[in-house]
Amino acid sequence: MFRRLRQRRIDKARAYVEGTLIRAAAHDLDTLHVLDVLKSERKGSAARVVDEDGRTFDAWFWWYQAKTGELVVCRNPGDVGRAVLHDDRIAIGTERERGVIDRVPRDVMNSYLVSTTTRQA
Template sequence: MFGRRNARAAARWMRFAERAASDGLTIVRVLDVCQVARTGTKAVVTIYDDHRARDAWFWWDRVEAGSTLAVVFSSGYGPHSLRDGVIFVGNQTTGSGVHDRLSGPKWIVQRFRVLEVAARAHSGEVDWAAVAAELDFSDQAHLVRTFRDVVGAPPATYAKDLWPRVSPSSASADGEPGSAR
């Protein structure tokens, strides 16, 4: 459905995720870089399965907004933070905790977000605004526009027209739709 280029991107993502899992690493996505210092970078990140924005300090490493990384981290209060739950990637004495980077164009991340939207569309009634917020789209209109650009139809139309569901009332006793007696 998405072509060879997306199949290659999916294979790259799977290798990246499997390598991270086998090494006990956590996948994070850098949403925004707040400060770059001599000793590291302060950024806002989301953990792959969590989707909550968190502050992070990357010791001895420069990271860019939009990058996806496999890291080792600890959390807690920082030397310049009064908030609990700040993520510290690496440490001051041993160095960087970034072990792997998923490099490549922005469309890799976009395709996986679109695949997630398609999976949600298959599941039935969906609160698209909540899905947009969870998947880091700026708003629901951004989600719909991106999905339509990639797939060719808005998510609601995709769910309704391209993947019709069989309702129990339209199925016959032998399970075939439309052949009710």
């Protein structure tokens, strides 16, 4: 019984994350997986992230409190709201506008990552 429930939860997580990735690609948005939160302040947070291509870098999320393990959907690098700050962090958004559009919670991302590793095995 619990095996079926666990499998159903993993299947729902896979559908949710893959749907989010498809919608983000259709609207020319970036998805960033938050590896670690470096600093959190009232105006935003700094985090170590990895993009779709596997590149790892530091990002500053204006007006958003990133959480370790979640997937963040944001405007792509060509947009005005994403620039390099003085400390070599990529800025997501501006001081006047939040750059994060959507997110996938870390528990759903963890279930999705379990599903991709079991599918590859």
